[in-house]
Every structure is written in C-alpha cells, then in structure tokens.
Amino acid sequence: MENEFKNLVISLHKQNKWKEILDLDINSHKQEVVRNLLWIWPSIDNMNFLKRLIIENDLNGLASVGCGCGLLEWMFREFSDMNVLGYEINKEWWTSKYSIPMFIDLIYCNQETKPKLNPKYALLFCYFNDGEAFRKYIRSYSGNLVFIIGPGEGKGTHTEPRPFKPGFENNNWMLHDYQEVKDTKDFIAAYIRK
Numbered sequence: 001m002e003n004e005f006k007n008l009v010i011s012l013h014k015q016n017k018w019k020e021i022l023d024l025d026i027n028s029h030k031q032e033v034v035r036n037l038l039w040i041w042p043s044i045d046n047m048n049f050l051k052r053l054i055i056e057n058d059l060n061g062l063a064s065v066g067c068g069c070g071l072l073e074w075m076f077r078e079f080s081d082m083n084v085l086g087y088e089i090n091k092e093w094w095t096s097k098y099s100i101p102m103f104i105d106l107i108y109c110n111q112e113t114k115p116k117l118n119p120k121y122a123l124l125f126c127y128f129n130d131g132e133a134f135r136k137y138i139r140s141y142s143g144n145l146v147f148i149i150g151p152g153e154g155k156g157t158h159t160e161p162r163p164f165k166p167g168f169e170n171n172n173w174m175l176h177d178y179q180e181v182k183d184t185k186d187f188i189a190a191y192i193r194k
C-alpha cells in the first residue's frame with residue numbers, strides 16, 4: 001500500500017509520462033509517502049514560470065541543489081527540453097539498496113567541497129534544509145538567477161532558505177518575481193542579481 005504511489009510514479013516515469021505524474025491526485029495519498037518523492041507538486045503554469053525566467057535571463061538550464069531523487073528535475077527537463085543538473089550529498093545513501101529510485105543522474109558533493117556551479121544555469125533550492133550550505137553555494141555561484149521553493153506564511157512546514165526570507169549574506173540579490181505552487185501556500189521565489 002505504502003509503495004503503491006511510488007510504484008505508480010516509477011511506472012509512469014518508465015513510460016515517459018511526466019504530464020500524467022504532474023496530474024496525479026496527490027491528496028488521495030499519504031503526505032509522507034508523496035514527500036518521500038517530492039515536496040511540491042507543481043502545475044504546468046509553475047513549470048512555465050521557471051522556464052520563462054530562465055529564458056528571460058539568457059540562461060541555458062537549471063541546476064538544482066538538494067534535488068533528492070530528481071523527480072521535479074526530470075519532469076522539468078521533459079517539459080522544457082532544457083539542460084538540468086541535480087546535486088546531492090550522501091552518495092552512500094543514494095547508491096544504497098534502501099534508497100528511493102532516482103529519476104536523473106545525481107552529481108554528488110560533500111559539505112566541505114562545493115561543486116563548480118555553471119553561471120549559465122539558474123540555481124534551484126526546493127525545500128532545501130541547510131541555510132549555511134545555501135549561503136556557501138550562493139558564494140560559489142556567479143550566475144544571476146536563483147529560485148527558492150518553500151513554504152509561505154501559514155503553511156506549517158520549514159525550509160532554509162525560505163522563499164521570502166532567503167537569508168542571503170549581502171544585498172546583491174533582489175526578489176524579481178514569485179508564484180504560488182498551485183494553491184498550496186508553497187511559493188517559487190525568483191531572485192536576480194542586482
């Protein structure tokens with residue numbers, strides 16, 4: 001029963017049916033089972049929002065830090081036909097037999113050594129959970145577009161950074177645009193370099 005949702009997603013992924021995955025009625029499944037795969041379930045409008053801003057800022061793709069199993073990133077790649085990269089820590093976990101399936105190839109990093117981030121990619125932090133690591137990644141990114149996805153007021157979940165309280169360590173970044181993820185009280189905030 002617990003695996004029903006996961007198996008459905010895996011089977012749709014195998015058939016390349018990303019749109020059907022987006023359209024799944026996640027409310028009819030246990031929240032923790034859904035979040036095991038992905039914390040937010042975006043709409044096509046949300047996908048368009050990401051894509052439009054990447055194009056407007058003359059970038060080539062999306063680099064998602066803390067992408068988990070990469071389900072969002074895979075769906076975005078199928079939707080947009082853009083380059084997508086996913087970064088994760090804990091290679092041991094992701095390559096262990098206990099791990100949930102991965103939908104894209106992950107690039108592993110550790111807390112000490114940060115990967116070289118391509119400035120032609122927008123950075124994405126979706127339900128990221130380490131403010132200090134976030135600031136380190138931002139320090140090593142010379143591009144001009146950062147997306148933060150997480151809860152707005154009253155959602156009752158916690159992320160670090162938060163979409164409207166990002167905690168950048170300087171004033172180089174300004175909120176450029178934002179959009180709610182369906183009507184979930186989760187938001188995608190887009191910050192651009194001043």
Ligand SMILES: C[S@@+](CC[C@H](N)C(=O)[O-])C[C@H]1O[C@@H](n2cnc3c(N)ncnc32)[C@H](O)[C@@H]1O
Nearest residue numbers: 037038039066067068087088089126127130133
């Ligand atoms: C709450 S999960 C969100 C996963 C996915 N983005 C989603 O929305 O479903 C946070 C993820 O960030 C990863 N993470 C935490 N610290 C990290 C770091 N310093 N670098 C890369 N990934 C990190 C964790 O391993 C975890 O998979």
